[in-house]
Amino acid sequence: MSYTLIEYADREMLAIDLANKLAGELTSALDHEDRVTLAVPGGTTPGPIFDDLCAADLDWSRVDVLLTDERWVPEDSERSNTRLLRQRLLVNRAAAARYLPLYAKADEPEEVLAELESLIVPQLPLTVVLLGMGADMHTASLFPGADKLAEALDAHAPVLMPMRAPGAPEPRITLTARVLDQALQKHIVIFGSEKRNALEAAARFDKQQAPVASVLSGATVHWAE
Numbered sequence: 706m707s708y709t710l711i712e713y714a715d716r717e718m719l720a721i722d723l724a725n726k727l728a729g730e731l732t733s734a735l736d737h738e739d740r741v742t743l744a745v746p747g748g749t750t751p752g753p754i755f756d757d758l759c760a761a762d763l764d765w766s767r768v769d770v771l772l773t774d775e776r777w778v779p780e781d782s783e784r785s786n787t788r789l790l791r792q793r794l795l796v797n798r799a800a801a802a803r804y805l806p807l808y809a810k811a812d813e814p815e816e817v818l819a820e821l822e823s824l825i826v827p828q829l830p831l832t833v834v835l836l837g838m839g840a841d842m843h844t845a846s847l848f849p850g851a852d853k854l855a856e857a858l859d860a861h862a863p864v865l866m867p868m869r870a871p872g873a874p875e876p877r878i879t880l881t882a883r884v885l886d887q888a889l890q891k892h893i894v895i896f897g898s899e900k901r902n903a904l905e906a907a908a909r910f911d912k913q914q915a916p917v918a919s920v921l922s923g924a925t926v927h928w929a930e
């Protein structure tokens with residue numbers, strides 16, 4: 706399973722360089738496509754990347770932005786990834802992008818799954834995907850031990866799936882492994898030694914134990930201490 710690892714001097718340099726790289730890939734894709742898609746993670750890692758990327762000089766009006774996964778909480782919750790995106794990515798020049806939601810008001814994701822999925826399906830394959838990873842080797846909301854993990858890792862998985870996992874305090878909704886893996890450009894961003902060791906170990910585990918292994922092939926991993 707071959708991936709490329711880039712080490713950065715610090716997290717700030719990583720954010721600047723990675724934002725430039727993502728913007729460059731979107732710009733190149735826009736040269737020959739009417740519309741392109743950018744999928745990004747939530748969590749605590751990507752905020753500084755969004756702060757740089759939102760200022761990129763490209764035709765954001767032809768970019769569809771979506772999350773790789775969402776926690777099933779209202780948009781005003783501190784835990785909402787949508788909230789993070791609205792505050793730090795869908796601002797500045799990137800405010801012109803179209804946002805494809807992974808959340809709608811409903812008690813459970815199952816109630817609105819088909820509606821959310823129908824907006825995403827026409828935009829596939831994803832042009833550029835940025836993923837985060839947990840030290841438990843989950844990526845997006847593909848958690849080891851999650852109730853529907855096997856189905857979400859399957860080559861014939863639907864595009865979007867609800868997911869509940871022991872390590873996740875609320876239900877999740879996630880793009881499935883095959884959708885993430887089929888992205889034309891794949892990037893994974895991780896900070897710290899614990900995650901780097903986990904990432905390097907992931908290639909030796911099966912995908913059920915290390916879901917991130919399902920998207921590693923051909924990916925670029927961006928790391929800073």
Ligand SMILES: O=C(O)[C@H](O)[C@@H](O)[C@H](O)[C@H](O)COP(=O)(O)O
Nearest residue numbers: 746747748749750837838844845
């Ligand atoms: O909603 C989420 O939590 C994510 O999309 C998730 O997959 C995240 O990328 C990892 O859990 C890493 O999270 P941190 O960046 O907070 O360590």
